[in-house]
Each structure stands twice: as structure tokens, then as C-alpha cells.
Amino acid sequence: MKKIGIFDSGVDTPEEIILAAGFVSCRLFGDPTIEPDKANEHIPPTHCVWTRNLLEQAIKGLDKDIVGIIATHGCDRTNREFDIWLKCINLDFMFFLNSPFKRNKIALKFFIDDMKELISQLEDSFSVKVSSEKIKVAIKLMNKIRSLLMEISEFRSKMVLKGAEFHALVKEVQQIDKNEAIKLLEAKLEELKTKKTTVNKKYKKILLTGSDLDDTEFIEYIENLGFQIVIDDLGIGTKYFWNKVDENKEPIEALAEYHLKKPIHSTKFPSYERYDVIKNLAESYKVDGIINVAHKFCEPVLYDHPYLSKKFKELDIPYLFIETEYNRESYKQLATRFEAFGEIIKRRD
Amino acid sequence: MSKEKKSGIMLNATNKLKNEMGRHFLAIEQAYRDGKPTAWATAGTPVELLYAMDVQAMMPENSATISAALKQSKKFIEIAEDQGYSYDLCSYFKTNVGAVSSKAEMSVGGTRKPTFMLSSDVICDTHVRWFQVQAERLNVPHFTLDIPHVVSNTSNRQREYFKKYIKEQLWELLDFITEVTGHEYNEEKAREVASNSYELGKIWQDVFELRKNVPSPISTRDTFGGLFPLFTMPGLKSPIKLYKRMYKEAKLRVDAGVGALENEEFRLMWEGIPFWYNLKFFSNLERWNAMIVYEPYVYAFSKYTNPNITKDDVLNHPVESMAELVLSFWYIYDLETRVKKFKETIKEWKIDGVLLHNNMSCRPNSCGQYDLKRILMEELDIPSLIITSDMNDPRKLNETQVVNQIESFIEILRQRKKK
Incomplete structure (x- = not known):
């Protein structure tokens, strides 16, 4: 089945529209084992490590089933680099979706207009009809996925499911056929229901936030240092499934509303509202600490960090901020900082 | 290769620029004395609408360049970095954070607390994040304009609803200014x-x-x-x-x-x-x-x-x-x-x-x-x-x-x- 690739530094792309057009929605992820040599011929090395990595893969050749790309406005990187994607890759369908920065009624109307334009261009490019009925069916499908992920997510705090394993699952769901995703998730849920606690209960319970961390090995690396990610504030995590799309509303409006009402991403305004999102999660899941990881040059996360740091200090919740390169060699250099953070938490017990 | 020094000539009129900038800073001082509303604005925002609403505009980017020209920006940037702002973030932003934190005078790049702030993402997201930081710290209202991004394959049809979105926000901005300052929009002005x-x-x-x-x-x-x-x-x-x-x-x-x-x-x-x-x-x-x-x-x-x-x-x-x-x-x-x-x-x-x-x-x-x-x-x-x-x-x-x-x-x- 043909796929539409998604280049999105948040999770604001309405996958339902892609599904209704008859494609598999496939979010693009980085590969920390490669160097962005080709991408560095287009983008300075002092720019976001993650988006350069995606461009590198695009130049070298994406999955052969990908017939088009939707780039969705997250941070500044997406719109500026989209023009470079247009020059570097040869696909029939390339659309830049202006997911609004703001979240009010005017922004909602605009987002609806932009989604309608996306539909119109998909219909013209691929001679398909993206009807309201098809979008409604896709909404139901995606809501089912959201429900299943929500249920599975809870096994992290029950110390049954490792955060890294959950991360890998969410990542896979964002790339595969969504009917297959449901089968995968249902099987996983059944397995978890019969599984006993396997995670070391001495592990410190962590809320993980920051850039859209997509290397599961990194999550595994953190957990192996004595932590359990029980909850997160990530695109490959809760932001993908926390809310549901209203199935009773006009479908495009319902999709736009869903994206503007879900827990705010660092790329949107006012990003300081993330504090409330993170605080509520941290309190609900009784975490021992918060880890905020910024990819090198990830401006949205870098701007929010001092504010979050101050606020969590006021709340007396241990908070660790890490700035990291996007390659596995660099993870090792972070061990001391994670271990020291573990010690800080331990001393509070 | 000739390395002989050849000095270019500046226009005499350019020398008057100092007077013009002086007039701008005097107007700011006067606004504070008179209790007139003031606003910080980022580059690319329609500053004209501030003047039309009788609000004195202040541009922190402009102030940051003054700090740089007076060799003060490094000091201010390092103050911001001490507060946790990364080495890789915008130096205008950090200059402003440092200058405001250290209560620097306007003559060296300081910027006084405004009645409100106006930002937009037309040039960069940084503008919005910068004012989010400072609006929270100074406890002032902040209005931001979300400008859709035109890319190489944006169609004319798209530009039309982009404009509609911006227009609606501009009218919303005027309402915001009225609410904050009490000043009404005057078409003639x-x-x-x-x-x-x-x-x-x-x-x-x-x-x-x-x-x-x-x-x-x-x-x-x-x-x-x-x-x-x-x-x-x-x-x-x-x-x-x-x-x-x-x-x-x-x-x-x-x-x-x-x-x-x-x-x-x-x-x-x-x-x-x-x-x-x-x-x-x-x-x-x-x-x-x-x-x-x-x-x-x-x-x-x-x-x-x-x-x-x-x-x-x-x-x-x-x-x-x-x-x-x-x-x-x-x-x-x-x-x-x-x-x-x-x-x-x-x-x-x-x-x-x-x-x-x-x-x-x-x-x-x-x-x-x-x-x-x-x-x-x-x-x-x-x-x-x-x-x-x-x-x-x-x-x-x-x-x-x-x-x-x-x-x-x-x-x-x-x-x-x-x-």
C-alpha cells in the first residue's frame, strides 16, 4: 500500500485525512546511526540535528512506497527546510500544512481552511475522493488506536511495561497501516493484562519531556540507569493519544479542534501552558522526577527550559535538563548526569 | 593586492540620524512621564498600528543593537546564559534578557517595562518565545500574531485564506489594544x-x-x-x-x-x-x-x-x-x-x-x-x-x-x- 510521509516536529498532522485518501500515514523518524553529510550541504551544522537527519534520509531515498510528503508546521525548521525538501526530493505530492501557532477560534477557522486545501490537493494529485464519510471512518479508527494506547500506557506506571518498550510501540503505530496497528495493540494489551510486574520497583519513576525523542535506544539507555519512564509529554507518547476526536461533529472541524485542544506542544503558543500539562501528569503519576531532554539547537525546548526549571523548583519536584546531540556515542557522556540525578532523588527518599 | 586604506564618505544627512533616534528615545521618556501606553514590538509586526492607536512603540531588537555597538551585548548575553538560556539561542533575545535583568539604562540597550507586548512569528518563532519569557517576567499582557508560512509551492488560493487569517488577527489586535489601553481605533489617524x-x-x-x-x-x-x-x-x-x-x-x-x-x-x-x-x-x-x-x-x-x-x-x-x-x-x-x-x-x-x-x-x-x-x-x-x-x-x-x-x-x- 502506498504511503504519505509526514515531516512533523509535533504531532499535528491529521492522519485521518491521509487514511481517507487511501494511503498509509507514515511519520518520518530520524536515524541516529547516520551522519547528515548530504543534509549538511544544504543546512548549516548549527541547525536542528533531528531535521537535518530527516533530510539526509530523504536525499538518500525514502521508503519506496512513499508517494508524497506532508510537512506540518511545528517549529521554524519545518517551513524553512520544506523548501529545501522541494529541491532535493522528487515526489509528486508535497504539501506544507500551516498548523496554527495559536489555539483560538480564529486559528481554528484557519486550520479548517488549510485542511480543506490539503484534501483538495490530495484529491487533485491522486484522483481520489476524500469524503466526509471516509474521514469519519478514519476518525473512528484513530480513536480506537488512541484508546488502546491510553490503556497500554498505564502499564508503565504499574511497572509492568518498560517505557522504552512503550515508546517503540507508539513509534511503530505512527508508521504502519492503522488496521495492523490495532491488531498489534490489541495483542499487546492482552499480553500485558496477564503479565506481572517485571520492572524493578526500586527504579525511580520519571516523567520524560523535551524534543520529540525518537530513538528508543535513548529511552532504554535512560531506564537502564535505574529509571522507569512512567509517563511522558512527548509526540511519541501521550501527545499522540491523550485526547480523542469528537465523532459527532463535522469531521474536519472535529480534527482541527482536536489538534488545537490536545495538550500543548513546545512548538505552539503559549508554550508555557506546558507547565500545567507536565505538572498535572507529574502529580497524577506521582513521579520522582522530571527529565527534560533537548536535542542540540532545538529552540522551542531551549526557550522553555529556564521557566520550567524555576517552576518545578518551586514545586520541589526534582528536574533534570539535558542537551544532547543526535547520535548514540554522545549518550554515553550523559551517564554521570543521569546517575547524579538518580542520587538526588534517592537522597530525598 | 592593494591594502591601501581608502575611506568611504558618509552622507552629511546620516549624521542627523542621531537626532532622529534621540527623538525616538525622548518620545519614549515622554510617554512614561505622561502615562501614555507603551508597547514592545518585534521586527515585522505592523508597528504602524501601534502609532495609529496612540501607543508609543519600543523595539527591543533595536535596543539590543545599541548594546552591541557599545560593546555591552556580551555582558548581557552572559547574564542570560547564567539564567539558563542556552549558548545557541538568539543573541538579541539574550541581550534583552540581560539588559532588563540588570536594569540597564535605555542608552546602553535597556528597555523599560511596557504596557503590553506585541510579537509575531512572521520572521521567527523566537520573537514569540522571547516576549513570552519577558511578558511573564514583567507581568504584562502579550498579543502575538500568527503568520502562516509561505513556502515555494504555496498557491494564490492559499494566500487568500492566509490573508483572511491575518486580517482577523489584526482586528483582534486592535480590540486587544483598546481593552488594555482604553484607546479606540481611529480610521483617520x-x-x-x-x-x-x-x-x-x-x-x-x-x-x-x-x-x-x-x-x-x-x-x-x-x-x-x-x-x-x-x-x-x-x-x-x-x-x-x-x-x-x-x-x-x-x-x-x-x-x-x-x-x-x-x-x-x-x-x-x-x-x-x-x-x-x-x-x-x-x-x-x-x-x-x-x-x-x-x-x-x-x-x-x-x-x-x-x-x-x-x-x-x-x-x-x-x-x-x-x-x-x-x-x-x-x-x-x-x-x-x-x-x-x-x-x-x-x-x-x-x-x-x-x-x-x-x-x-x-x-x-x-x-x-x-x-x-x-x-x-x-x-x-x-x-x-x-x-x-x-x-x-x-x-x-x-x-x-x-x-x-x-x-x-x-x-x-x-x-x-x-x-
């Missing part, structure tokens, strides 16, 4: 401001037209500083007089065949924001008989560059016309339009080479420069040099390395002229 802004922008464009002449009558000695009234006072009468003087004097030079540089040999284009802490870098180009005759960044703020927006549009629809203008701002052109405009400019201004500032503090502008460089060489046979540095953070300029790069670049241009 808005027209008067729009008319002044239009005139100011157009004279600036006329000044740039004169630079097409060989030798060019003015240099960056006039333009980098000369930019500030466009930035801080669009819509006011007084800077128009200054620009008219600049034009008149430059025109006399053109008529007399006199250039700002005695022996103009190499005509350069400068893309990006200059190093405000090291403006002598630009005058030092003169030692190689080289001069910058076009800066898109400086030209961009003349604003009225979109041929679809006429003077009548501006005067009759002062709010609505802004929606079209913010979408067609030189500094944020999509790559395809940027390349097209560079090609036209290179031809019309008879450019020999392009200097591109890979500004570590302005990633949106730096993005696309590598492709631009390649295209200019392949399609126009125009050499470009990318200089990696920063607009306000002197720690990020390796002057020796950059001077060596420039020397080699000029040598390339010299060899090409000989052919």
Missing part, C-alpha cells in the same frame, strides 16, 4: 500613519535605486544605521525629512559622478543582519575597494515592496493592506522567491559578489543560504562567500578567519575581473 509609513518606505526605496549607479553614492555607513527609523518610527513624520535629505545628497553625488568610495572596484551584496558589535568590518572592505551596495535585510523594512499593494490600498485599507504586506516581506521570502529576487537584484545593482551571513542567531534567515550560494554560482556565475558568525554576540566572530576569507574572496573577484 490610521490613514495618516499609513501615509507617512508609505512615504518613508518609498523614499528609502528611492535611495536604494540610486545605489544602482556606478559608483554607488552611499555605503553601509549610511544604510545600517539609516535603517532604524523604518524599524522604530514607521508612520511618523519626522524621519521622512531625514530620508529626503539623504536622498537629495545622494542624488547630487550621482549627478556629479561621485561615489561613497573613491575607487569603487567591487560591488557586493550583504545578506543577513550585520555584526552590530563590529560595524568597522564593513567599512574595512573599502581597503580592497569593495563596497556593499545592497542589503536585503535593510531594504526589507521599506515594507511596500509588493506591487499588488498600491498607495490607495494602504491609505484606504490601512489594516487590511498590512495582511498582504507581512506575507511578502523580503526577509522571509520562500527559497524560490528569494533566489528570483537575488537574481534580479544582482543584475540591477551590478553585483560582483555576495556575502551571506550564516547568522547563528537567525536560523530562519541562514536556512537556504547554501542552496542560494550554489544556484547563484551555477546559474549566474556569481561567487558568494558564507561567513559564519552572529549579529550580536562578539564571541561568535572569528575576525582573523573572516578577514582571511574576505581577502581570498576579493582575490577571486579580482581575477574574474581581469578575465
Whole structure:
């Protein structure tokens, strides 16, 4: 089945529209084992490590089933680099979706207009009809996925499911056929229901936030240092499934509303509202600490960090901020900082 | 290679710029004394609407450049970094954070607490994040304009609903200002401001037209500083007089065949924001008989560059016309339009080479420069040099390395002229 690739530094792309057009929605992820040599011929090395990595893969050749790309406005990187994607890759369908920065009624109307334009261009490019009925069916499908992920997510705090394993699952769901995703998730849920606690209960319970961390090995690396990610504030995590799309509303409006009402991403305004999102999660899941990881040059996360740091200090919740390169060699250099953070938490017990 | 020092001549009119900027700062002081509302605004926002609503505008970016020119920016940037702001974040932002935190005077780049703040993401997301930080710290209301991003394949149909979105937000902004200040929108006043802004922008464009002449009558000695009234006072009468003087004097030079540089040999284009802490870098180009005759960044703020927006549009629809203008701002052109405009400019201004500032503090502008460089060489046979540095953070300029790069670049241009 043909796929539409998604280049999105948040999770604001309405996958339902892609599904209704008859494609598999496939979010693009980085590969920390490669160097962005080709991408560095287009983008300075002092720019976001993650988006350069995606461009590198695009130049070298994406999955052969990908017939088009939707780039969705997250941070500044997406719109500026989209023009470079247009020059570097040869696909029939390339659309830049202006997911609004703001979240009010005017922004909602605009987002609806932009989604309608996306539909119109998909219909013209691929001679398909993206009807309201098809979008409604896709909404139901995606809501089912959201429900299943929500249920599975809870096994992290029950110390049954490792955060890294959950991360890998969410990542896979964002790339595969969504009917297959449901089968995968249902099987996983059944397995978890019969599984006993396997995670070391001495592990410190962590809320993980920051850039859209997509290397599961990194999550595994953190957990192996004595932590359990029980909850997160990530695109490959809760932001993908926390809310549901209203199935009773006009479908495009319902999709736009869903994206503007879900827990705010660092790329949107006012990003300081993330504090409330993170605080509520941290309190609900009784975490021992918060880890905020910024990819090198990830401006949205870098701007929010001092504010979050101050606020969590006021709340007396241990908070660790890490700035990291996007390659596995660099993870090792972070061990001391994670271990020291573990010690800080331990001393509070 | 000749290294004999050749000093370029600044316009006499440019000397009056200090008075104009002084007037701006006095107006700010007066506003505080009179209890008049004030607002911080980021570059690219419709500052005219602030003046139309009788709100005194303050531009923290402008203040940050003052800190840099007075060699104070490094100190302020380091204060912000001590507060947790990364080495990699915008140096204007950090200069402002440091200056405000240390309660610096306006004369060295400090900016007083405003009644409210106005930002937009038209140029960068940083503008919005910057004011989010400062609005929270200073506890003032903050309005932000969300400007959709035009990319190389944006259609006219898309531009129409982009404009609609911006227009609605501009009216929302006016309501916000009324709510915060009590000042009502006055169409007559808005027209008067729009008319002044239009005139100011157009004279600036006329000044740039004169630079097409060989030798060019003015240099960056006039333009980098000369930019500030466009930035801080669009819509006011007084800077128009200054620009008219600049034009008149430059025109006399053109008529007399006199250039700002005695022996103009190499005509350069400068893309990006200059190093405000090291403006002598630009005058030092003169030692190689080289001069910058076009800066898109400086030209961009003349604003009225979109041929679809006429003077009548501006005067009759002062709010609505802004929606079209913010979408067609030189500094944020999509790559395809940027390349097209560079090609036209290179031809019309008879450019020999392009200097591109890979500004570590302005990633949106730096993005696309590598492709631009390649295209200019392949399609126009125009050499470009990318200089990696920063607009306000002197720690990020390796002057020796950059001077060596420039020397080699000029040598390339010299060899090409000989052919």
C-alpha cells in the first residue's frame, strides 16, 4: 500500500485525512546511526540535528512506497527546510500544512481552511475522493488506536511495561497501516493484562519531556540507569493519544479542534501552558522526577527550559535538563548526569 | 593586492540620524512621564498600528543593537546564559534578557517595562518565545500574531485564506489594544500613519535605486544605521525629512559622478543582519575597494515592496493592506522567491559578489543560504562567500578567519575581473 510521509516536529498532522485518501500515514523518524553529510550541504551544522537527519534520509531515498510528503508546521525548521525538501526530493505530492501557532477560534477557522486545501490537493494529485464519510471512518479508527494506547500506557506506571518498550510501540503505530496497528495493540494489551510486574520497583519513576525523542535506544539507555519512564509529554507518547476526536461533529472541524485542544506542544503558543500539562501528569503519576531532554539547537525546548526549571523548583519536584546531540556515542557522556540525578532523588527518599 | 586604506564618505544627512533616534528615545521618556501606553514590538509586526492607536512603540531588537555597538551585548548575553538560556539561542533575545535583568539604562540597550507586548512569528518563532519569557517576567499582557508560512509551492488560493487569517488577527489586535489601553481605533489617524509609513518606505526605496549607479553614492555607513527609523518610527513624520535629505545628497553625488568610495572596484551584496558589535568590518572592505551596495535585510523594512499593494490600498485599507504586506516581506521570502529576487537584484545593482551571513542567531534567515550560494554560482556565475558568525554576540566572530576569507574572496573577484 502506498504511503504519505509526514515531516512533523509535533504531532499535528491529521492522519485521518491521509487514511481517507487511501494511503498509509507514515511519520518520518530520524536515524541516529547516520551522519547528515548530504543534509549538511544544504543546512548549516548549527541547525536542528533531528531535521537535518530527516533530510539526509530523504536525499538518500525514502521508503519506496512513499508517494508524497506532508510537512506540518511545528517549529521554524519545518517551513524553512520544506523548501529545501522541494529541491532535493522528487515526489509528486508535497504539501506544507500551516498548523496554527495559536489555539483560538480564529486559528481554528484557519486550520479548517488549510485542511480543506490539503484534501483538495490530495484529491487533485491522486484522483481520489476524500469524503466526509471516509474521514469519519478514519476518525473512528484513530480513536480506537488512541484508546488502546491510553490503556497500554498505564502499564508503565504499574511497572509492568518498560517505557522504552512503550515508546517503540507508539513509534511503530505512527508508521504502519492503522488496521495492523490495532491488531498489534490489541495483542499487546492482552499480553500485558496477564503479565506481572517485571520492572524493578526500586527504579525511580520519571516523567520524560523535551524534543520529540525518537530513538528508543535513548529511552532504554535512560531506564537502564535505574529509571522507569512512567509517563511522558512527548509526540511519541501521550501527545499522540491523550485526547480523542469528537465523532459527532463535522469531521474536519472535529480534527482541527482536536489538534488545537490536545495538550500543548513546545512548538505552539503559549508554550508555557506546558507547565500545567507536565505538572498535572507529574502529580497524577506521582513521579520522582522530571527529565527534560533537548536535542542540540532545538529552540522551542531551549526557550522553555529556564521557566520550567524555576517552576518545578518551586514545586520541589526534582528536574533534570539535558542537551544532547543526535547520535548514540554522545549518550554515553550523559551517564554521570543521569546517575547524579538518580542520587538526588534517592537522597530525598 | 592593494591594502591601501581608502575611506568611504558618509552622507552629511546620516549624521542627523542621531537626532532622529534621540527623538525616538525622548518620545519614549515622554510617554512614561505622561502615562501614555507603551508597547514592545518585534521586527515585522505592523508597528504602524501601534502609532495609529496612540501607543508609543519600543523595539527591543533595536535596543539590543545599541548594546552591541557599545560593546555591552556580551555582558548581557552572559547574564542570560547564567539564567539558563542556552549558548545557541538568539543573541538579541539574550541581550534583552540581560539588559532588563540588570536594569540597564535605555542608552546602553535597556528597555523599560511596557504596557503590553506585541510579537509575531512572521520572521521567527523566537520573537514569540522571547516576549513570552519577558511578558511573564514583567507581568504584562502579550498579543502575538500568527503568520502562516509561505513556502515555494504555496498557491494564490492559499494566500487568500492566509490573508483572511491575518486580517482577523489584526482586528483582534486592535480590540486587544483598546481593552488594555482604553484607546479606540481611529480610521483617520490610521490613514495618516499609513501615509507617512508609505512615504518613508518609498523614499528609502528611492535611495536604494540610486545605489544602482556606478559608483554607488552611499555605503553601509549610511544604510545600517539609516535603517532604524523604518524599524522604530514607521508612520511618523519626522524621519521622512531625514530620508529626503539623504536622498537629495545622494542624488547630487550621482549627478556629479561621485561615489561613497573613491575607487569603487567591487560591488557586493550583504545578506543577513550585520555584526552590530563590529560595524568597522564593513567599512574595512573599502581597503580592497569593495563596497556593499545592497542589503536585503535593510531594504526589507521599506515594507511596500509588493506591487499588488498600491498607495490607495494602504491609505484606504490601512489594516487590511498590512495582511498582504507581512506575507511578502523580503526577509522571509520562500527559497524560490528569494533566489528570483537575488537574481534580479544582482543584475540591477551590478553585483560582483555576495556575502551571506550564516547568522547563528537567525536560523530562519541562514536556512537556504547554501542552496542560494550554489544556484547563484551555477546559474549566474556569481561567487558568494558564507561567513559564519552572529549579529550580536562578539564571541561568535572569528575576525582573523573572516578577514582571511574576505581577502581570498576579493582575490577571486579580482581575477574574474581581469578575465
